[in-house]
Amino acid sequence: QKEVEQNSGPLSVPEGAIASLNCTYSDRGSQSFFWYRQYSGKSPELIMSIYSNGDKEDGRFTAQLNKASQYVSLLIRDSQPSDSATYLCAVKPHRTGGGNKLTFGTGTQLKVEL
């Protein structure tokens, strides 16, 4: 079982629709979760972080966390063609001592169609 799993896609949604991106993780002790966006040929850009169960909203983006189900998701409302990118889920595994290594999924490619 991979530590962080994402559907590679591509996920195609029409412009203006809601895009739903999902991620599961294996380390039950994980406490910190992040979504990054990566355009082709570019580096990852932080979208949101979430640490507590429930929803966290930032503009058109909503992150959802369910630690009992080991599941984190990202919703993008009113999807725009500029949202077309690969979305990476990252998890900080539970670890005693120092260090804040992130474990990434393989990413989900999102295509927003006109």
Next chain:
Amino acid sequence: DAGVTQSPTHLIKTRGQQVTLRCSPKSGHDTVSWYQQALGQGPQFIFQYYEEEERQRGNFPDRFSGHQFPNYSSELNVNALLLGDSALYLCASSPQDGETQYFGPGTRLLVL
């Protein structure tokens, strides 16, 4: 406020050679992490530096080594390059008491 910077942007090497990649963290950040991203994959953690010491290491061979300088900048060294080392190398910085990591633009390494 400058973000994370990396140099060079692109690099071509041949098998067996050695390479050094450089990173300057975001202003106010003192922790630097390095990741390797192969095509179509997510970034893989190589190691993390704080206070000029390697604080955490991923599953990479000893051919991968690093260094952090007093000004918090960092270098990644890879010896005896293999074809499979071809990837995008990403540097990320964070404040010591923070968990959010911000990535630089990356160095794209091609090993021939």
